[in-house]
Amino acid sequence: MSELSVRHLLGIKYLKRSDLDLIFETADHFKEVLARPIKKVPSLRDLTIANIFFENSTRTRLSFELAEKRLSADVINFSAAQSSVRKGETLIDTVNNILSMKVDMVVMRHPNPGAGIFLSNHVKASIVNAGDGAHEHPTQALLDAYSIRERLGEVGGKKVVIVGDILHSRVALSNIFTLQMLGAEVKVCGPRTLIPKYVESLGIGVEYDLKRALQWCDVANMLRIQNERMDMSYFPTTREYTRQFGINKALLDSLEREIVIMHPGPINRGVEITSDVADSSQSIILNQVENGVAIRMAVIYLLASKIK
Amino acid sequence: MSQKVLLSSREIDIILHRLACQLLENHLDFSNSVMIGLQPRGTFLAKRLLGVLQNDYKVRHIPFGLLDITFYRDDFRRGDKTLAASSTQIDFLVEGKRVVLVDDVLYTGRSIRAALTALQSFGRPGEIELLTLIDRRFSRHLPIQPDYRGRQVDAIKEERVKVCWKENEGEDTVYLVSQ
Numbered sequence: 001m002s003e004l005s006v007r008h009l010l011g012i013k014y015l016k017r018s019d020l021d022l023i024f025e026t027a028d029h030f031k032e033v034l035a036r037p038i039k040k041v042p043s044l045r046d047l048t049i050a051n052i053f054f055e056n057s058t059r060t061r062l063s064f065e066l067a068e069k070r071l072s073a074d075v076i077n078f079s080a081a082q083s084s085v086r087k088g089e090t091l092i093d094t095v096n097n098i099l100s101m102k103v104d105m106v107v108m109r110h111p112n113p114g115a116g117i118f119l120s121n122h123v124k125a126s127i128v129n130a131g132d133g134a135h136e137h138p139t140q141a142l143l144d145a146y147s148i149r150e151r152l153g154e155v156g157g158k159k160v161v162i163v164g165d166i167l168h169s170r171v172a173l174s175n176i177f178t179l180q181m182l183g184a185e186v187k188v189c190g191p192r193t194l195i196p197k198y199v200e201s202l203g204i205g206v207e208y209d210l211k212r213a214l215q216w217c218d219v220a221n222m223l224r225i226q227n228e229r230m231d232m233s234y235f236p237t238t239r240e241y242t243r244q245f246g247i248n249k250a251l252l253d254s255l256e257r258e259i260v261i262m263h264p265g266p267i268n269r270g271v272e273i274t275s276d277v278a279d280s281s282q283s284i285i286l287n288q289v290e291n292g293v294a295i296r297m298a299v300i301y302l303l304a305s306k307i308k
Numbered sequence: 309m310s311q312k313v314l315l316s317s318r319e320i321d322i323i324l325h326r327l328a329c330q331l332l333e334n335h336l337d338f339s340n341s342v343m344i345g346l347q348p349r350g351t352f353l354a355k356r357l358l359g360v361l362q363n364d365y366k367v368r369h370i371p372f373g374l375l376d377i378t379f380y381r382d383d384f385r386r387g388d389k390t391l392a393a394s395s396t397q398i399d400f401l402v403e404g405k406r407v408v409l410v411d412d413v414l415y416t417g418r419s420i421r422a423a424l425t426a427l428q429s430f431g432r433p434g435e436i437e438l439l440t441l442i443d444r445r446f447s448r449h450l451p452i453q454p455d456y457r458g459r460q461v462d463a464i465k466e467e468r469v470k471v472c473w474k475e476n477e478g479e480d481t482v483y484l485v486s487q
Contacts, residue, residue, distance in 0.1 A: 002392035029376065029393040037401065038429040041379035071379075301379075305390040 004302045008120045008127040011136035012177035020181060024146055026298035027291070034070070034294060044073035044304050049105045050098050053130070054080040057109055059265050059289065060130050060140070064107050067296035071304075076103070091115065092122050099125055104307050105300065108132075126303045134168050134229065140264050141174030143295040145182055147288045148219055151260055156183030161213045163189045163245060164223030164272055167196050168230065171223060171264045176202055189213040190245055193234040210245050214255055221262040222247060222272045238271060248274040258282055265289070314442070314469070315459060315482035323458040327439060328360040330456050331408065332367070340434070341406040342371040346423055347378075347394035350411035352473040353441050357410065371405075373398035380422040396426075403431030408456075412471045414440040417452035442469050442482060 004023075005016050033041055049068045053061055061077070068075045078098065089097075095106060105126040108116055113135035120127045131137040149155050160179050166172045166188045179186050180203060187205035188195060195206055207213040214220055225241065235241045247261070261273070261283040269275050278285060315323070335341040338361075345354025351374050361367045378393035409423055420438060427433060441458035447465070463469060463484060470483040 003390040026393060029378075029395060032396050033379065033429075036429045037431060040429070042425065043379045043381075043384050046385075302390060305385055307385060 004306065007303070007306055008116070008129075009138050009299055009303060010116045010120060010127060010129050012138050012141055012174045012181070013136070015138075015181070017181050020142070020145070020178065023142060023295065023298045023302065024149065026302060027146055027294040030070075030294040030297040030301070031291070033297075040070050040072060042072045043301060044068070044071040047104045047304055047307065048074040048076065048102060049107060049300070050076050050078060050103045050125075051130075052078045052080075052095065052098065052106055052108045054108070054110045054115075055131065057130070059292070060109065060137075063289070063292040064128075064130060064139075064296050067293050067300055068107075070293065071297055071300060073105075073300070073304075076101075091119065095119055095123050095125075099123055105304065126307055128299065128303065131170050133170065134173075135170050136174045136177075137170040137264075138174050138178075139292070139296055139299060140171050141178040142299070143288055143292045144171075144175055144221065144262060144264065145178045146295055147262065147284050147291050148184075148260070150287065150291065151284050152218065155179065157185075158219060159185045159187070159217045160219045160221060161187045161189050161207065161217040162221045162223060163210065163213065163247070165194045165225050165234075166190050166199065166223070167194045167234075168226040169223050171221075175221060176204055180204075187213060187216065191235050191241065210247070211251065211254075214247070214251065214259060217259055219260040219262060220247065221264070223264065224266060224268055224272060242271055246270075246272050246274065247277050249276045249280070252277055252280070252282065260284055262288060309485060309487060311470070311483040311485040313481055314461060314484050317474075317480040320441075320458075320480045320482065323441070324356055324360050325364070327456050327458060328357055328365060331357070331361065331439070332365055334437075335406065335408070338367055338370045340404075341408060342373065342400065342402060343408045343410060344373045344375050344398065344402075344427070346409065346411040346419065347374055347376040347396070349413070349471065350409075352476060353412050353471075354410035356473070357439075371400050373400065375409075375423060375426055377419060377422040377426050380426040382418060382422065398430055401431040402427060402433040404434045405431075407433045407436045408439055409436060410439045412440065413442045413444065413469050414438070414452070414454055414457075415444045415447055415469075417448045417450035420452050421450050441471060444469060 004019050107128045107130050109130040110132050113133035115132045116127050116129035162172050187207050189207045263285045345351040374397045376394045376396045378391050437455040439456040440454045443457040443460045445460050466487050468485045472481045474480050
């Protein structure tokens with residue numbers, strides 16, 4: 001297979017195993033490109049990409065923008081805070097206005113689940129979902145799995161626990177789909193209030209005890225508490241959350257084997273993870289960020305090759 | 309589909325030695341030169357030449373790399389298929405070096421054009437030379453000619469030159485295939 005089975009990257013659940021393998025293999029090549037003195041290739045020099053962010057983001061937007069520029073695409077940035085969306089324009093109108101300026105691909109983050117899918121049905125451009133509400137964040141899951149593959153050799157057969165606010169997390173859902181497709185075993189761990197009902201129906205395990213979860217796993221992916229999405233109180237205090245579901249050096253050292261620590265960022269140091277764990281040699285948090293550019297280059301390159 | 313033999317194993321062997329000697333004549337001990345094979349098919353020829361230079365002509369050290377040109381091609385989004393990349397392995401800078409690019413067949417010259425661009429990512433070379441086993445003359449789309457050639461071939465557009473290597477296809481032979 002040298003071609004993606006999809007025209008848009010809307011979510012991991014629309015991809016096939018062969019797509020993941022192709023993206024990873026292409027990302028390997030781009031990683032090599034990024035190690036060169038001149039980290040830029042001319043492939044997309046005749047394409048224009050719009051980054052449309054209806055929700056705040058630093059890492060993801062920078063990573064996408066860098067990936068696009070490294071591929072020589074022209075880039076325009078749009079964030080909802082400074083836009084006509086505030087004046088009552090609809091999503092389709094906003095995007096069609098941008099597309100009439102001859103844009104070929106749209107990278108979009110939106111607070112509503114399914115926004116990317118909706119858009120892909122109504123506009124011509126290729127859509128890349130950079131996070132839609134609590135639904136999916138496919139490029140994050142791809143770079144997470146890619147980073148596990150890089151550190152541990154392969155993803156298949158590995159045990160991964162996702163810890164924290166699963167209920168509000170698009171990273172968790174995309175990660176579950178990706179890891180399962182690659183043959184890993186997945187568990188989620190967190191307070192009962194932040195684990196969605198019927199999450200077992202995805203074929204994953206649930207653990208309410210952090211220590212037990214960590215003893216079981218090869219990789220722990222620590223998620224942030226998404227205070228901005230919480231409309232009510234899900235646990236008594238942050239301090240209590242940290243005591244039960246935060247990872248610290250003593251806990252890490254008490255485990256029988258060395259596990260890999262991941263975090264999609266932004267980190268709340270001292271809440272879900274302490275500084276000495278985040279900065280330890282077991283943490284691959286910065287590798288994740290580095291791999292993000294290569295993964296996004298791969299995704300954009302492969303989708304762009306389907307634009308005729 | 310019919311095919312005829314353009315070069316036999318014996319002829320390829322003789323040509324490899326001649327090309328190696330021509331390279332030696334210009335580059336002597338390769339102290340300021342590097343050899344770069346183009347992915348995917350130029351790498352077999354490049355590795356073979358490297359072997360001949362090292363084993364038969366005792367050149368001790370030749371900086372050697374493999375270059376993939378996929379992301380520099382000018383036909384991206386123009387064909388039906390996504391272009392699949394191969395790996396690039398160049399662990400040195402070409403700044404100020406004399407570079408010998410190695411590919412198996414020179415046809416339209418477009419791959420070489422892409423390779424020239426790709427090479428710029430590794431520094432500003434002193435000069436670049438081109439070595440090809442087969443030169444399909446009269447078929448160039450660009451003003452690019454080889455500095456070292458194994459054999460010149462006249463072939464029409466409908467014909468294809470197929471280069472087989474022992475390590476890949478089990479035999480050293482060059483065929484002219486008519487569709």
